[in-house]
Amino acid sequence: xxxxxxxAINGVPYERSIExxxxxxxxxxxxxxxxxxxxxxxxxxxxxxxxxVNGAAVKSCTMFAVQADGAEVGTIEGLAPGDSDSELHPVQxxxxxxxxxxxxxxxxGMIMTAAAYLKENPSxxxxxxxxxxxxxxxxxxxxxxxxxxxxxxxxxxxxx
Amino acid sequence: MSARDKYVGKRVKRTEDPRLxxxxxxxxxxxxxxxxLHVAILRSPHAHAKLRRISTDAAAKSPGVVRVVxxxxxxxxxxxxxxxxxxxxxxxxxxxxxxxGKVRYVGEPIVAVVxxxxxxxxxxxxxxxxxxxxxxxxxxxEVAATAASxxxxxxxxxxxxxxxxxxxxxxxxxxxxxDHVVKGKLVHQRLIPNAMEPRGVLARYFPGEKELTIWTSxxxxxxxxxxxxxxxxxxxxxxxxxxxxxxxxFGSKLNVYGEEAIVAYLSIVLGKPVKWIERxxxxxxxxxxxxxxxxxxELAVKSxxxxxxxxxxxxADLGAYHQLLTPAIxxxxxxxxxxxxKISALDTRVTGVFTNKVATDAYRGAGRPxxxxxxxxxxxxxxxxxxxxxxxxxxxxxxxxxxFPFQTATGLTYDSGDYVTSLDRxxxxxxxxxxxxEQRDARAKGRYLGIGLATYVEICALGPSAAAPPxxxxxxxxxxRVEPSGKVTVMTGASPHGQGQETxxxxxxxxxxxxxxxxxxxxxxxxxxxxYGIGTFGSRGTAVGGTAVVKALDQLVAKAKKFAAVTxxxxxxxxxxxxxxFSSGDKSLTTAEVAGAAYAAKSxxxxxxxxxxxxxxxxxxxxxxxxxxxxxxxEVDVETGAxxxxxxxxxxxxxxxxxPMLVDGQVQGGIAQGLGQAxxxxxxxxxxxxxxxxxxxxxxLPRATDMPPLELHRTETPTDxxxxxxxxxxxxGTIASSAAIVNAVIDALAPFGVRHLDMPLKAEKIWRAxxxxxxxxx
Numbered sequence: 001x002x003x004x005x006x007x008a009i010n011g012v013p014y015e016r017s018i019e020x021x022x023x024x025x026x027x028x029x030x031x032x033x034x035x036x037x038x039x040x041x042x043x044x045x046x047x048x049x050x051x052x053v054n055g056a057a058v059k060s061c062t063m064f065a066v067q068a069d070g071a072e073v074g075t076i077e078g079l080a081p082g083d084s085d086s087e088l089h090p091v092q093x094x095x096x097x098x099x100x101x102x103x104x105x106x107x108x109g110m111i112m113t114a115a116a117y118l119k120e121n122p123s124x125x126x127x128x129x130x131x132x133x134x135x136x137x138x139x140x141x142x143x144x145x146x147x148x149x150x151x152x153x154x155x156x157x158x159x160x
Numbered sequence: 161m162s163a164r165d166k167y168v169g170k171r172v173k174r175t176e177d178p179r180l181x182x183x184x185x186x187x188x189x190x191x192x193x194x195x196x197l198h199v200a201i202l203r204s205p206h207a208h209a210k211l212r213r214i215s216t217d218a219a220a221k222s223p224g225v226v227r228v229v230x231x232x233x234x235x236x237x238x239x240x241x242x243x244x245x246x247x248x249x250x251x252x253x254x255x256x257x258x259x260x261g262k263v264r265y266v267g268e269p270i271v272a273v274v275x276x277x278x279x280x281x282x283x284x285x286x287x288x289x290x291x292x293x294x295x296x297x298x299x300x301x302e303v304a305a306t307a308a309s310x311x312x313x314x315x316x317x318x319x320x321x322x323x324x325x326x327x328x329x330x331x332x333x334x335x336x337x338x339d340h341v342v343k344g345k346l347v348h349q350r351l352i353p354n355a356m357e358p359r360g361v362l363a364r365y366f367p368g369e370k371e372l373t374i375w376t377s378x379x380x381x382x383x384x385x386x387x388x389x390x391x392x393x394x395x396x397x398x399x400x401x402x403x404x405x406x407x408x409x410f411g412s413k414l415n416v417y418g419e420e421a422i423v424a425y426l427s428i429v430l431g432k433p434v435k436w437i438e439r440x441x442x443x444x445x446x447x448x449x450x451x452x453x454x455x456x457x458e459l460a461v462k463s464x465x466x467x468x469x470x471x472x473x474x475x476a477d478l479g480a481y482h483q484l485l486t487p488a489i490x491x492x493x494x495x496x497x498x499x500x501x502k503i504s505a506l507d508t509r510v511t512g513v514f515t516n517k518v519a520t521d522a523y524r525g526a527g528r529p530x531x532x533x534x535x536x537x538x539x540x541x542x543x544x545x546x547x548x549x550x551x552x553x554x555x556x557x558x559x560x561x562x563x564f565p566f567q568t569a570t571g572l573t574y575d576s577g578d579y580v581t582s583l584d585r586x587x588x589x590x591x592x593x594x595x596x597x598e599q600r601d602a603r604a605k606g607r608y609l610g611i612g613l614a615t616y617v618e619i620c621a622l623g624p625s626a627a628a629p630p631x632x633x634x635x636x637x638x639x640x641r642v643e644p645s646g647k648v649t650v651m652t653g654a655s656p657h658g659q660g661q662e663t664x665x666x667x668x669x670x671x672x673x674x675x676x677x678x679x680x681x682x683x684x685x686x687x688x689x690x691x692y693g694i695g696t697f698g699s700r701g702t703a704v705g706g707t708a709v710v711k712a713l714d715q716l717v718a719k720a721k722k723f724a725a726v727t728x729x730x731x732x733x734x735x736x737x738x739x740x741x742f743s744s745g746d747k748s749l750t751t752a753e754v755a756g757a758a759y760a761a762k763s764x765x766x767x768x769x770x771x772x773x774x775x776x777x778x779x780x781x782x783x784x785x786x787x788x789x790x791x792x793x794x795e796v797d798v799e800t801g802a803x804x805x806x807x808x809x810x811x812x813x814x815x816x817x818x819x820p821m822l823v824d825g826q827v828q829g830g831i832a833q834g835l836g837q838a839x840x841x842x843x844x845x846x847x848x849x850x851x852x853x854x855x856x857x858x859x860x861l862p863r864a865t866d867m868p869p870l871e872l873h874r875t876e877t878p879t880d881x882x883x884x885x886x887x888x889x890x891x892x893g894t895i896a897s898s899a900a901i902v903n904a905v906i907d908a909l910a911p912f913g914v915r916h917l918d919m920p921l922k923a924e925k926i927w928r929a930x931x932x933x934x935x936x937x938x
Contacts, residue, residue, distance in 0.1 A: 021279065035190035036183020038354050041440035045856035048261075048356060076183030083177035092181040096173055099825045102657030104180030105356040105407025111181060124315050128866040137410050137856070139356050142832030142893075143864040145825060 004154050005028035005069040009034065014094035020066050024058075025049045028075060038078040040137070047136030050109035051075050057116035059135075076108035079115060091115045100149030102140035110136045114150045115146025118158040126151070167667035167677055171821040174663045177792040180405070183696040187405045188360035188377050189437045190605035199423055199436035200281035202271040202288050203446065204263035207516040207849020208310065211261055211270070211290065218287035219273055224280030228270050228288075228428060229422075231258035238425045239391040241418050243482035244629040247491070248321045253514075255481040257391075257418030260383070263292070264312050264480035265518050266851055267445025272422050274434060296517040297849035301477035302454060304513045312480055312514045321478055321512040322487055326494040328569030329505030333470025338460035342542050347918040348530045349841035350452040350477065351836070352859055353523045357407020358438035358449060361420050363427035371396045373400045374424050379409040381694035383632065383657050384416050385464070385687045391421040392428065403685035406657030410833070411522030412447050413657070414697040415484045444854045449843050450523020452477035453490060453530050457538050460505075465542055465553040471504035472497055472534060476512045479519035485526075486519050487512050488629065492527025492619065493894035495570050499535035500579045500617040500787055506569050516849040522697060524833055525894045528618045536614045536899035537916065540906065544915055545616050550903070551592065554583060554615050574617060574785040575879045575887075581809045582875050583615050586789035589873060595793055603911060608930075609806070610908025613789065614900035621784040621881065622698030622886035635780070636700065637693045638708035639671060640716050641773035644759040646752020648673060648680045653693010654705030655685050659826070659890065661701050664818045665709050668884075672713040673751050674740025691775060699786070699888030701817060707882040715774035720754045722765035723772070725755045726870045732765070784887035786880050788812035790831075790896040792904040795808060798912070798930035801904055801923030803839060805868035812892050813875045816885030823889050830893020831870060836862045837894075838901035842920050860920075 002017045009032065028034045029049070037060060040048030044062040051060045052074035079089045087092055091114045094100060101107040110133065117124070117132040124132065129150045130143070138146060150158070179185045216228040236256060255259075259270045271288050275281035296310040303309050304319045312319055335341065336678040362375040378384045383403040389396040393549075406413065419436055427434040437713040438447070455474030459467055472879045478489035494508040518601045539557075543550035561578040567576065590622050592611070598610040625633040637653035650665050673680075683689055696705070717737055724742035725732035727749060734744040740747045748759075754772070761770035793807040810827060840860035844853040853859040878885055898919065905921050906914055912930045 019279070029189075033773060034183075035186070035192075035444065038187070038357070038841065039189070039437075040358070041856055043440065043857070046356065046440070056901065075183075080182060085182070087551060088178075088181065095181050096177040099174070099821050101177060102825060102829065103181055103356065103408040104176070104185055104405060106188065107180050108183045130867075134863040137354075137861050137863065139354055139410070139833070139861065140829045141825060142828035142830075142862075142870070143867050144828040144870060 003066050005066055007068050007071050007073055009073045010075060018065055020064065022065045023061055024065045024068050025060035025064045028060060034077055038105055038108060040106065047113060048106050048109040050112045050114050050136065052112060053115065055119065057113045060158040076112060079111065089115060091118065091150060093156065094152030097104035098148035098152050099145035100141065106136060106138045110138065110146060114153065115132050116130040118153060122158065123154060161437050162758050165671045168671045168818055170819065172663060172667055172677065173818055174660050175666060176662045185405045187357055187407055188362055190360055191375050191404060193364060193433040196433040196435050197276060197430060198278040198281045198429050199426065199434060200273050200285050202268045202276065202285050203418065203442065204259065204266055204268040204270055206263055206292050206294050208293035208295040209263050210295065211259060212293055213291040214271060215289040216271060219284040220373060222284035223426055224275040224277050225273060225284045225550045226276065227274040227426065229258065230270065231260040234258055234807065235260065237419050241481065241483065242387050242416060243486060245485050245486060245488035246630050246634055247322055247324055247648050248485065250487055251316050251484055253316060257421050259436060265516050266849055267442065267518055269418060271448065274430065278510045281838050283563055286692065291370050299515055299517055299845040299847065299849050301475045301513045302920050304515045305475055305511055312516065313521055317551040319514040321514055324491055324510040326508045326570060328504065328571065329469065331471065331505040331507040332471050334460040334505040338468055339463040340461045340546060342461055342538065342545050343457065344537060344916055346537055346847055348451040348453040348533060349826065349919055350520065351450045351523055352444055352843050353410045353412035353447065353450055355408030355410055355412055358443040358684065359417065359419065360412065360437040361423040362433060362435040363424040364433040367431065367433065371398045372424060372428065373402065374420065375402045375404060376397060376420050377413055378403050379413045379655055379657060379697050381429050382653065382692050383695060384420065385418045388421055388424055392424045400688040403655055406566055409657050409738055410524040411450065411526055411697060414522050415448060441854060444859065445851055446518055446522035448483050448519050449479065449491050450520060451530060452520045453493065454617050455534060457534050459538055459542060461542050461546065463546065463887050465546060465548045465556045467501060467503050467557050470497065470503050472508045474510050475639060476510055477515050477520060478512050479515055479517045481519050483519040483521045485747055486521050489520065489522055489527045493530040495572060496531035496619055496710065497534065498568050498570055499532060501535065502559050502614055517709050519847055524830065525891045527810065528891065529834065529895045529898055532614060532616045532895050533899045536690065536903060540903045541916065550613055551587065554613065555580065572575060572619065573782060575782055575881050576877045577617065577787050578688045578875065578877050579615060579787055582787060582813055583789040585873060585875065586741050586791045586809050586811045587860045589790045589871065590683055590793065590807055608798055608908045610794045610904040610906065610912065612792045612902065612904025614896040614903065616890060617785050617787040618895050618897045619702035619783045620699035620786050621780060624780055634694060635777050636704040636708045637711045637775065637777045638705065638773040639691055640712040640775060642716065642751060642755040645753050646750065648675065650680060650682045650709055650717040651690040652682060652684045652705050652709065653690060654701045655694060655695045656701055659696060660822045661705065664702055664822060665706060667818055668706060668709050669713060672717065674738065675751060686690050697714055699890040702739060703882060703884065703886045704778060704886040706818065706886055708776045710884050711778055712774045712776040715776065716772065719774065720772060721766065722768050723758045724754045726751050726765045727754065727762050779825045780881055780883045784815065786812065786814045786887040786889065787890055788892060788896060790900040792900045794904040794908055796905060796908040796926060801927030803921060803926065808868050808873045809870065811873045811875060812889065813877050814889035814892060815876065815879050815887030817876065818886065822837050826889045827872055827893040828870055830891060831897040832862050834869055834894040834897030835866065838898040838919055839921050840866065
């Protein structure tokens with residue numbers, strides 16, 4: 001049994017016939033080849049799989065792809081305004097500038113979470129930033145560079 | 161390297177980062193090959209049981225399934241998991257990649273299912289029937305060491321895998337002369353490394369070439385190739401291991417696991433690419449754990465706090481089988497047992513014990529956090545029992561800076577150090593006397609502040625090959641190649657997985673050759689491209705691997721000078737090299753021009769081959785011994801048990817710094833993991849051997865809101881162990897922070913008569929400890 005979903009990912013329309021049990025993250029990664037979104041725990045606890053669905057940060061490992069039917073989905077691959085390393089989203093730039101990543105595995109989810117949060121709250125306190133990232137684990141950085149990176153984005157007008 | 165350095169010592173942004181922040185990097189699961197088959201693994205729900213019958217018929221007929229294999233199917237075809245550690249009397253039980261006859265921990269692999277789709281592979285797992293005869297399990301290592309315990313490996317007689325003793329000096333004399341004997345029992349709880357990327361393997365066999373390519377998330381690609389070649393019976397030169405991006409390791413990927421061999425074997429017999437991606441639940445249950453020691457320390461002490469001798473009897477919880485280095489980890493604890501102190505007599509006895517749990521092995525620090533915790537808790541116990549200031553006890557027992565190289569009673573030679581200076585800096589930055597005054601004032605008002613220190617030394621830059629397990633070296637390799645265009649390729653045998661050596665090694669090469677950083681590319685983690693290497697662990701990547709780069713560059717520049725001399729028509733002895741130019745008198749050439757001449761080879765210098773590359777296999781003459789002082793101040797809310805870290809001051813000495821931003825990052829991440837051990841994390845097995853902290857809901861990894869602001873500082877004491885002067889920094893934060901935080905919390909609870917509490921210091925434990933005295937009205 002398959003169902004047809006139509007959705008826009010990073011502004012590009014897709015239509016696919018899929019099993020209803022297919023998770024959104026597997027649609028992105030395995031059907032469409034967008035492997036920038038990672039799977040870290042399959043239980044919505046680590047945040048590595050965070051994408052945006054209609055602008056809200058969502059953990060794509062615990063959402064069925066069919067639930068995203070008709071939605072606008074944003075992934076890490078579509079976050080930067082341009083295609084070169086010099087045209088990054090301010091949060092991506094902040095992570096690079098402030099050493100917000102080491103192994104990089106949590107990074108796409110971390111960046112998507114922060115970018116979505118800054119749209120809600122463009123001038124957060126440090127405490128706000130830390131709370132906004134509480135659903136995303138990083139094992140490498142102790143969050144120091146991550147929080148600094150988000151602060152950098154805030155200073156650069158991160159709500160872009 | 162010199163004052164002209166443009167990159168070394170500078171805060172250079174990482175060249176790795178753009179691909180990672182844009183989602184364009186490739187971890188194992190991001191590598192896609194056509195017609196890939198997917199593996200799911202049935203794991204034991206029992207901690208200890210006999211396997212009576214395994215029925216896979218229904219699974220084999222499930223849609224999409226192409227093969228189902230059990231331990232019996234792989235017997236004689238896939239070799240067991242390898243333990244590289246060796247010591248007298250070590251018992252090494254068989255460790256098949258799929259269980260044979262018995263299971264010995266929850267999560268032990270029993271059946272592998274291969275299907276055309278991962279969902280279908282997992283569907284089929286539900287159709288496998290296994291009849292188990294459950295057996296009594298043992299999870300407490302102290303119980304497992306007794307004669308009354310269930311025995312995991314019957315053929316070994318008992319659960320004692322080894323007894324290891326390290327003694328030095330006159331220990332009985334030390335205790336005979338002591339004014340006081342200070343004792344304590346200390347538990348290092350098991351931790352779960354939890355690299356954010358779980359393990360993953362993709363294998364493809366090329367039957368025409370008879371070559372096997374394995375993409376695997378590992379810290380040791382070359383060693384993995386050597387071992388996997390043996391396990392699956394493909395000659396080593398026909399095996400290629402590729403480690404694409406690796407999403408963290410922390411020691412958990414300093415291993416070769418059964419799944420890697422299973423997947424490799426299946427790709428050979430099925431003739432298609434085969435992939436297995438570990439799920440987090442499997443990572444909790446079946447990837448190695450860290451720590452797991454229970455020890456009793458006894459110190460012979462003079463009334464002024466001078467330590468005359470140390471006895472430490474420890475039981476190491478090995479788990480059910482040996483992984484690569486399982487038995488070796490607690491021996492590292494023994495080697496570092498005297499810490500940064502002049503303790504001239506010691507007697508360390510380690511008993512390694514099998515338990516019905518997954519194996520322990522290297523986890524960030526690997527034996528040294530345990531040693532440091534024992535030492536640093538012991539110092540504070542001495543201060544407590546003898547009513548001395550813990551700062552004074554530390555100072556009294558430090559070797560002076562002039563005493564280096566310093567010989568320890570454990571047989572090591574600490575290369576260089578200045579422990580007094582790092583402690584003094586930490587005290588001065590934190591304002592120690594003022595903190596103590598604040599503590600007194602606060603106590604008078606019913607608020608409980610605590611101050612904790614950890615002064616540590618660690619054994620890093622592993623290390624001289626003579627100290628490595630049999631059959632393994634601990635050198636590192638590098639090739640530097642200037643291409644005909646003058647662009648530079650560095651190939652390192654180290655295998656960075658987040659540490660940033662693509663950047664730091666490029667910094668070293670760019671400065672040495674006077675070229676732009678972006679003209680250097682660093683290649684690692686592909687055994688078909690890179691010369692044999694060892695890997696990244698034990699804070700060795702830069703100290704050993706970076707030194708290999710430096711020495712290869714030295715050779716390369718010497719060769720380039722010969723080509724420059726021939727090209728310019730001058731005597732080689734007159735050629736100078738600086739800022740990317742080879743010059744002699746008024747003539748000069750760029751590196752690119754010399755490279756062009758070297759490859760064109762129209763006029764060769766005497767006894768010189770064409771081309772411009774050099775390879776170095778660097779063998780260090782000793783370990784390095786980074787050190788430092790961490791000072792933590794906390795406030796404990798005795799009504800709720802909540803702990804707030806008020807100040808965290810770290811003064812670390814990792815020798816020469818190539819990139820201060822990356823060094824800070826290593827320390828920050830290390831502190832977070834040590835904080836996790838001190839306050840939050842614990843692998844909890846119930847009596848039946850179920851892992852009850854087996855998801856991120858139950859196992860408390862530090863979150864962004866758990867981390868205090870960190871005040872990081874450095875001293876820089878040169879070492880002569882390597883010409884780069886780097887000592888290593890990957891583990892320092894983890895080694896120091898657990899002890900410093902625990903010392904601070906226990907100091908805060910001193911008014912309640914608390915002398916010691918075991919980690920993790922969860923709110924409930926704190927509340928209870930304070931409550932006892934509150935209720936008693938003391």
